[in-house]
Amino acid sequence: MKSSKPIAGRYLGYREADRAAPYARFFNPELAPLAPHVCAALDRGGVPDILLPDIDQATTNLFGGEAVLEDGFVLTSDGGMRVSVRSAMPSVTPAMVDWWFGWHGDAASKYKLWHPQAHVHVGWRETPPAGASGRVLYVGQTSIVDEYIGSDLIRGAIRFVPPATLGFTDKSLDDDQQATIICAQIGLGDAPIDIGYLAHHVRAVPGGSEMRSRFWMGGRHVAGRNLIGGMAAVVAKRVLSVTESDARALLVHCAQEMPHLASFLPELFGEFKDAE
Amino acid sequence: MKSSKPIAGRYLGYREADRAAPYARFFNPELAPLAPHVCAALDRGGVPDILLPDIDQATTNLFGGEAVLEDGFVLTSDGGMRVSVRSAMPSVTPAMVDWWFGWHGDAASKYKLWHPQAHVHVGWRETPPAGASGRVLYVGQTSIVDEYIGSDLIRGAIRFVPPATLGFTDKSLDDDQQATIICAQIGLGDAPIDIGYLAHHVRAVPGGSEMRSRFWMGGRHVAGRNLIGGMAAVVAKRVLSVTESDARALLVHCAQEMPHLASFLPELFGEFKDAE
Helix, strand or coil, rough: CCCCCCCCCCCCCCCCCHHHHCCHHCCCCCCCCCCCCHHHHHHHHHCCCHHHHCCHHHHHHHCCCCCCCCCEEEEEECEEEEEEEEEEEEEHHHHHHHHHHHHHCCCCHHHHCCCCCCCEEEECCCCECHHHHHHHCCCCCCEEEEEEEEEEEEEEEEEECCCCHHHCCCHEEEEEEEEEEEEEEECCCCEEEEEEEEEEEEECCCEEEEEEEEEHHHHHCEEEHHHHHHHHHHHHHCCCCCHHHHHHHHHHCCCCCCHHHHHHHHHHHHHHCCCC | CCCCCCCCCCCCCCCCCCHHCCCHHCCCCCCCCCCCHHHHHHHHHCCHHHCCCCCCHHHHHHHHHCCCCCCEEECCCCCCCCEEEEEEEEECCHHHHHHHHHCCCHCCCHHHHHHCCCCEEECCCCEEEEEEEECCCCCCCCCEEEEEECEEEEEEEEEECCHHCCCCCCHHHCCCCCCEEEEEEEECCCCEEEEEEEEEEEEEECCCEEEEEEEEEEECCEECCCCCHHHHEEEHHHCCCCHHHHHHHEEEEEEEEHHHHHHHHHHHHHHHHCCC
């Protein structure tokens, strides 16, 4: 992964202007320690690729009857990586997470709540439509994010797609009180190049929810979004070869931001779920 | 970082001759496990560079009012690294640490007490003057050390400088009962090339002291100490590009030697503080 330079006026953390936001009290600069199962995955290091299957087997991996490896990373032979991580989300419902993905995307000061030590900026590529109760319908929309993954500042384009696009048609997803799955294609923010996919499956468990995250990045998932992008992707496939540091950093990032989100989401949702 | 070959007569650990030293009973070959906050920093991996600011913001980082990241590492875009680590030092006073930095530098068997699994040799480049009560005035002096950092045997030149040289003029440093800061420029032992800086801030806390260590190494901090060194530095900037392994190894080394020092320093100080 390549680092971008920070843009003037974009910065990490809250400043005076951010503190005026009505939700500012939910900004907590401190992250909880990584969960023991995450540290175990980091200590274990890379796993056999078949334990973290590629996206074409994502349905079986997430919704099959077999126990699967829930936390880990692997560098794939085509220069890409796959990362899986679980996050406990006590007191959170799947519906709250769905609401969050629509709500946070129009203001950096909202986005920063999620990861106070990595999130720099967010904006929708095009203003999304509003649904019932003013909810933002994020599926089909693209969120442009500036965030640190480890030490690298990345400008990413997160294009949220319908779960069925990735083959997720599990019946449990029909009722968003019991489960939801957030799916996106991840691209570069500054070039018409896609670099991978993510899925966050959230299901109700006793006491709250559990999120199971999957990332399929780089390698064969690098593709151009148009003719110029296609030509650039040929180059990008060589340049964007990921390293173990990238895989570890992505795992850590997700394992930090999702429990952090869970720490304030129930209260934030209670207060802002009907607000614009 | 490049490895040096061990020199004949220089070795790791204590041998028969070392055991005759009057302080030999303080040699403990076992290190305590790394502190949980150190393991957390290693698991987390590299962080955004602005969370571990460069040396020109060291004063704000160490003495500012804001909470800062106390344990972590980052590889900088110029090929260098920054490392921060905290060490609990129960029963230690800042004055004891100051005494240690003067006392240990004239004998390998003293230096080895500090890190029994990494310290090989030490000697002053020029014999330092003695102060009151036979104390060695180490500021302004250069300690030539052979030590392993991770798997690499390094010959370093630690040139202790007045704290004001690095901009540290905090009032709390005036009274060495409450705080001290050890500052040094780090160079290669065998070539007139400087490679970075360190600062160890030690402040009294309930039950003892806390050390906050900062290292700014490589990249823009590589410089020649004379004309030949200047020419060599141009080459060194390319050759000495640091890796994540270097950053992790430096963090671990400091996180081992400082708590180990704390484990025997109060008793050693009590017995030898007035000895030559």
